[in-house]
Amino acid sequence: MxxxxxxxxxxxxxxxxxxxxxxxxxxxxxxxxxxxTAQLDLTQDKLFTLSDGTKEILRTIDEPLTFRFYYSNKFGEISPLHGNYSKRVQEMLEQIALVSDGKVKVKIINPEPFSIEEDEAVKMGIQGIPLDQSAEMGYFGLAANNSTDDRKNITFFNPQREQFLEYDLTRLVFELASPKKKKIGLITGLLLEADPLLQYKPWPIMAQITQFFEVQSIGSEVNQIPDDIDVLLIIHPRVNRENFAYAIDQFVMRGGRVLAFLDPQNESARMTPQAPPGAGSSDLGKLFKTWGIDFEPDKFVGDRTAAVRVSAKVQGRDVIADYLSYNVFQGRRLNQDDVVTAQLNTLQVASAGHLALAEGSKLEMTPLVTTSTQAQHIDASLVRGEIDPQKILNQYKSDNRSFTIAARFSGPVKSAYPEGPPPPEKKSNKKPDADKIQKPLPPHINQSKSDLNMIVFADTDLLTSRFWVRQQDFFGQNIQVPVSNNADFLVNSLDNLSGSQDLISLRSRGLSVRPFYRIRDLATAAEEKYRSTEQQLTAKLKDLQKKLSGLNMEEKPGAKAPILTTEQTKAFQKFRSEMLDVRKQLREVQHNLRKDIEELDTVLKILNIWTVPIVVAVIAIVMAFIRRRRYNQPQIQG
Structure with a gap:
C-alpha cells in the first residue's frame, strides 16, 4: 500500500x-x-518610477513631440556598460511615451555605418564614438522636436549621469512644450556672466539658470527694479547706494520675491590679489535689520562633522587637516519637509554664515540647511589672507548648538525707508545716455502688500564650479557631471519662488548618496576624544627631540663619534626611553582612534555576510522537518 x-x-x-x-x-x-510596462520598484527613492513632476509635465503637453533614440547595437556589444545603460534609457522613454497618452512618440533607430540613419544622426547633432580602427562610428543619443520643428537633443548618454536620466529627458519635454519663461532680475557683484578667468565666458551656473528662466541683469545704478521681474536673484551684492537699496526695498514692498546669496567670505574674492580687505563679504544690512533678519558678515560657521579634509601648504610646509571652512551637508542636514530641499542629497559650501531672526522679529523662519550641534561660530578673519586649516582646527571649540545657513523667511515687513525715498544723488554735468535716463519713481509703499517670500543662503561659493560640477572631455565633447546639488538648490528655489513646481520633484532623483552616518559620528567623536591627547604627546615628543639635540657632546681628534660624559649618557638614555614611551602612547592613541569604527565595521560585515545564509538555512531545516513529518504520517497511520 x-x-x-x-x-x-x-x-x-x-x-x-x-x-x-x-x-x-x-x-x-x-x-x-x-x-x-508593469514593474515593481523596490528602491528607496523610487529611481525607476516616473515622478509626479514628470507626469504633470507630460499631462500639460498640448502638441505632439517626437523623440528619436539613436543607438548602435555594436556599441553595446563592445561596451557592456553602455549596452546595459541603453536598456535603462529605452525603458524610461517607453514609460514617458505611455504616460503622455501618445503625445510623445518614441522612435528607436540603429544607425548602421554609411546609412541614411547615420547621416540623420549626424545632422541631429548626435555625438559619434569611434568603434574600431576602420573609422566606424557608434551612436548613443537622442534628438527631439515639436510640431513647430524646435529641436533639442542629448548628444551622448553618459552612464555617469544615469541618476539624472529622468531629469534630462523631462527637461527636453519641458523645453519643447513649456510656456514663456519666467523673468529673473540678477543683481551680483561677481563676474557670473563674463569671467576673465573663463575667457570672459559665463559661469556654468548661469547655463543652469538660463535653461529655465529669462535673465535680466540689473546694475547698481538703477533706482527702480522693473515691474516685469518675477524673482529678484541677489548674489554677493555690492549695495553701496541708498537709492539702490531703496529700489530693492520697494520691490519687496510691492510683493516681489527674492532669492539672496550672501557670504562672510567669498573664496573668489580672497584669491584676487587686488581685492581690498573685507571685499569678500556681502550683506543687506539696513534691509535685514528693518525686516528682522540677523546675519553677521564677519563670522562663518564651521561644522566639525561636515568638515572636508584638505592638504595645504602653509609657510612652506604641508598641512593635512579637517578644514572647518569647507563643509559638506547631506540628507539629514537638509529640510526634508520643504519642496526646495526635500529631494536634495548633498550641498558643498565654503565659509558659510549663520542666519537667525532678530529679537522682536515678526517673520517666520523655516530652516532649509542646518549644521550639527558640533559647530562653532568663527571669526572670518581666519579665512582671509593666508589660510592655515590646522590653526583653525586647533582653536575649535563647539558651541553645542545648531546653526542655520539657509532659510526661508515669510511674514509682513515694513519699508527700511519709512520717510520715503532717499534724496536724489547729485547729477554730474555729463549728459546721460537716453537708455539710462531714470523713470519717475512710483508712489512710496511703507508696508508690504503681501507677506515677504524670500529664501536666503549665507554662502556664495557654492555657486562656483569647483563646489558643484566636474567637467570632463569626452571625445571633444565637454560633459558636465554634477558632484553636489548646489545648482539644484538654486534652480529649485527660483522654481518655487516663481510659482513653477513641476520640475522640483525630479531634479535630484537618483543622487542617492547614503553615507554611513553612524560610522562618521563614531569617527568624529573618537577623533575629538583623542585629538587633544595626540597634540600633547606630539608637543612632548618635539620637546624631547629638542633636548636630545641640545646635549653638548665633546668631539676629540681622531674619534669616530662624539664622546658623552657620564651625566650626558644618563640623560641621553632617559630622554631616549621617554621618547620611545611617547611614541608608544601615540601609537595607542592612533589605534584607539580606529577601534570603535573597526568594531562596528566587523559587526556590519558579519550581518551582511552571514545573516541571510543563516536565515535561509533555518527556514530550510524547518521545512525539511515539516515535510519529513508529513511523509512519515501515512506510514504510521497504516
Whole structure:
C-alpha cells in the first residue's frame, strides 16, 4: 500500500512540475505582450518610477513631440556598460511615451555605418564614438522636436549621469512644450556672466539658470527694479547706494520675491590679489535689520562633522587637516519637509554664515540647511589672507548648538525707508545716455502688500564650479557631471519662488548618496576624544627631540663619534626611553582612534555576510522537518 502511495506522489510531483513550467511559459508571453510596462520598484527613492513632476509635465503637453533614440547595437556589444545603460534609457522613454497618452512618440533607430540613419544622426547633432580602427562610428543619443520643428537633443548618454536620466529627458519635454519663461532680475557683484578667468565666458551656473528662466541683469545704478521681474536673484551684492537699496526695498514692498546669496567670505574674492580687505563679504544690512533678519558678515560657521579634509601648504610646509571652512551637508542636514530641499542629497559650501531672526522679529523662519550641534561660530578673519586649516582646527571649540545657513523667511515687513525715498544723488554735468535716463519713481509703499517670500543662503561659493560640477572631455565633447546639488538648490528655489513646481520633484532623483552616518559620528567623536591627547604627546615628543639635540657632546681628534660624559649618557638614555614611551602612547592613541569604527565595521560585515545564509538555512531545516513529518504520517497511520 505504501509503495502505491509513493508512486502516486511521484506522478503528482512530475505533473505539478510540468504544469508549473507551462504556467510560467505562458505568463512570460503575457508579460512581454500585455504588461510590458508593469514593474515593481523596490528602491528607496523610487529611481525607476516616473515622478509626479514628470507626469504633470507630460499631462500639460498640448502638441505632439517626437523623440528619436539613436543607438548602435555594436556599441553595446563592445561596451557592456553602455549596452546595459541603453536598456535603462529605452525603458524610461517607453514609460514617458505611455504616460503622455501618445503625445510623445518614441522612435528607436540603429544607425548602421554609411546609412541614411547615420547621416540623420549626424545632422541631429548626435555625438559619434569611434568603434574600431576602420573609422566606424557608434551612436548613443537622442534628438527631439515639436510640431513647430524646435529641436533639442542629448548628444551622448553618459552612464555617469544615469541618476539624472529622468531629469534630462523631462527637461527636453519641458523645453519643447513649456510656456514663456519666467523673468529673473540678477543683481551680483561677481563676474557670473563674463569671467576673465573663463575667457570672459559665463559661469556654468548661469547655463543652469538660463535653461529655465529669462535673465535680466540689473546694475547698481538703477533706482527702480522693473515691474516685469518675477524673482529678484541677489548674489554677493555690492549695495553701496541708498537709492539702490531703496529700489530693492520697494520691490519687496510691492510683493516681489527674492532669492539672496550672501557670504562672510567669498573664496573668489580672497584669491584676487587686488581685492581690498573685507571685499569678500556681502550683506543687506539696513534691509535685514528693518525686516528682522540677523546675519553677521564677519563670522562663518564651521561644522566639525561636515568638515572636508584638505592638504595645504602653509609657510612652506604641508598641512593635512579637517578644514572647518569647507563643509559638506547631506540628507539629514537638509529640510526634508520643504519642496526646495526635500529631494536634495548633498550641498558643498565654503565659509558659510549663520542666519537667525532678530529679537522682536515678526517673520517666520523655516530652516532649509542646518549644521550639527558640533559647530562653532568663527571669526572670518581666519579665512582671509593666508589660510592655515590646522590653526583653525586647533582653536575649535563647539558651541553645542545648531546653526542655520539657509532659510526661508515669510511674514509682513515694513519699508527700511519709512520717510520715503532717499534724496536724489547729485547729477554730474555729463549728459546721460537716453537708455539710462531714470523713470519717475512710483508712489512710496511703507508696508508690504503681501507677506515677504524670500529664501536666503549665507554662502556664495557654492555657486562656483569647483563646489558643484566636474567637467570632463569626452571625445571633444565637454560633459558636465554634477558632484553636489548646489545648482539644484538654486534652480529649485527660483522654481518655487516663481510659482513653477513641476520640475522640483525630479531634479535630484537618483543622487542617492547614503553615507554611513553612524560610522562618521563614531569617527568624529573618537577623533575629538583623542585629538587633544595626540597634540600633547606630539608637543612632548618635539620637546624631547629638542633636548636630545641640545646635549653638548665633546668631539676629540681622531674619534669616530662624539664622546658623552657620564651625566650626558644618563640623560641621553632617559630622554631616549621617554621618547620611545611617547611614541608608544601615540601609537595607542592612533589605534584607539580606529577601534570603535573597526568594531562596528566587523559587526556590519558579519550581518551582511552571514545573516541571510543563516536565515535561509533555518527556514530550510524547518521545512525539511515539516515535510519529513508529513511523509512519515501515512506510514504510521497504516
Amino acid at each position: 505504501s509503495g502505491l502511495l509513493g508512486m502516486e506522489r511521484k506522478k503528482l510531483a512530475i505533473a505539478g512540475m510540468v504544469m508549473a513550467a507551462v504556467f510560467f511559459f505562458f505568463l512570460n508571453i503575457l508579460a512581454t505582450g500585455e504588461i510590458k
